[in-house]
Amino acid sequence: MTERPDPTVSPPLPPGPPAQEFPREATAVADLPTAPTVTAHPMSFTGQSGEYFRIWIVNIALTVVTLGLYLPWARVRQRQYFYGHTWLDGQNFEYTASPLALLRGYLIVGAFFLAYTLATNLQFQGWEVVAGVIGVLFVALYPWLVMKSLRFLAVSTTHRGLRFRHHGRSVGAYTSYGLANVAAVLSGGLALPWAWFMQRRYQVENAAYGSARATFRGDVGDFYVIGLTGLAVAIGGGVLLAVPVIALLVGLGVLGDFDVVGGLPGPGVIAGIAVLYAGLLALYAVAWQYVRAATLRLVLNRVEVGGVVRTQATFSPWRLVWIGVSNTVVQLLTLGLATPWAAVRRTRYVMSGVQVRSIQSLDAFCADFTPEESALGEAATELLDINLGF
Numbered sequence: 376m377t378e379r380p381d382p383t384v385s386p387p388l389p390p391g392p393p394a395q396e397f398p399r400e401a402t403a404v405a406d407l408p409t410a411p412t413v414t415a416h417p418m419s420f421t422g423q424s425g426e427y428f429r430i431w432i433v434n435i436a437l438t439v440v441t442l443g444l445y446l447p448w449a450r451v452r453q454r455q456y457f458y459g460h461t462w463l464d465g466q467n468f469e470y471t472a473s474p475l476a477l478l479r480g481y482l483i484v485g486a487f488f489l490a491y492t493l494a495t496n497l498q499f500q501g502w503e504v505v506a507g508v509i510g511v512l513f514v515a516l517y518p519w520l521v522m523k524s525l526r527f528l529a530v531s532t533t534h535r536g537l538r539f540r541h542h543g544r545s546v547g548a549y550t551s552y553g554l555a556n557v558a559a560v561l562s563g564g565l566a567l568p569w570a571w572f573m574q575r576r577y578q579v580e581n582a583a584y585g586s587a588r589a590t591f592r593g594d595v596g597d598f599y600v601i602g603l604t605g606l607a608v609a610i611g612g613g614v615l616l617a618v619p620v621i622a623l624l625v626g627l628g629v630l631g632d633f634d635v636v637g638g639l640p641g642p643g644v645i646a647g648i649a650v651l652y653a654g655l656l657a658l659y660a661v662a663w664q665y666v667r668a669a670t671l672r673l674v675l676n677r678v679e680v681g682g683v684v685r686t687q688a689t690f691s692p693w694r695l696v697w698i699g700v701s702n703t704v705v706q707l708l709t710l711g712l713a714t715p716w717a718a719v720r721r722t723r724y725v726m727s728g729v730q731v732r733s734i735q736s737l738d739a740f741c742a743d744f745t746p747e748e749s750a751l752g753e754a755a756t757e758l759l760d761i762n763l764g765f
């Protein structure tokens with residue numbers, strides 16, 4: 376007699392592979408490091424045109440009345456206004472330079488500049504020697520003056536009570552601002568983007584916020600792209616401008632005026648050349664403003680501080696070019712009275728497109744020893760209009 380199976384008992388499972396240890400896998404996933412939390416701190420500028428106009432007009436009046444001696448105080452007031460209205464993470468920046476320190480630098484640089492101007496204009500006996508010595512001194516000291524200016528500007532800037540600092544040395548300055556500029560000239564401009572790269576890298580990689588050093592993640596190829604774009608704007612715009620102007624002159628027959636008055640060009644040709652010349656100057660200004668704006672955005676997108684903070688720029692270089700061109704037009708039409716409005720307008724746009732991304736609280740940065748710096752380089756870059764690129 377066959378035994379019937381009990382329906383309440385499950386049949387035995389067939390043999391198979393051993394069961395996977397799912398609990399062990401879950402433990403491994405839990406042990407993976409979590410991604411750090413990135414906090415974005417947008418920058419902002421709260422300055423107003425009317426407020427800055429009052430500071431600006433008083434600065435000009437006092438500088439004129441004091442024959443230029445008030446210039447250091449005017450410079451400090453101007454920067455204190457712009458720094459004080461630039462905000463990051465609920466704290467504004469501060470400019471702490473001493474006007475007296477700037478005055479000493481201004482007097483030294485101003486004395487050399489005055490001697491050079493008198494020598495070249497009055498041409499007294501031996502003026503070639505005086506002008507030549509001052510010219511050679513300027514060329515030889517140019518990289519060193521840039522280094523001193525960067526160091527003074529850094530230690531004069533604070534945020535959250537911490538000073539910035541620039542650790543630049545003379546060797547790096549002479550390589551970036553001496554050798555690189557010579558290479559750019561000797562190569563007919565082909566090495567100019569490389570010079571820009573060297574100079575921005577020198578500026579950024581020697582900068583520090585407190586004890587945290589900055590690093591530059593840029594590549595020289597990015598600067599060549601910017602340079603070629605600026606060159607294309609200048610050449611392409613020049614062709615687009617020249618073709619219709621020349622066609623118009625030919626159509627009107629004014630090119631025949633070239634031989635009318637004793638071989639000299641007639642009024643129509645002179646007017647056409649003037650239009651072309653003005654147009655080419657405008658194109659050069661547009662191309663150069665694009666290079667500066669695009670370089671500023673590129674550098675801000677390649678800066679890292681202490682391995683925990685990165686800056687990011689989202690503003691448009693072409694929008695910045697438009698602001699620069701329209702600012703210039705308005706300043707010309709108002710005989711310079713719109714200069715404060717133009718400065719506030721440009722700064723507000725740039726700051727609205729900059730933010731700081733951090734995986735660590737900005738309060739965690741530590742102070743560093745910051746020695747006093749001479750204002751001689753800052754005075755030289757201001758009085759001699761040396762463009763540091765920012």
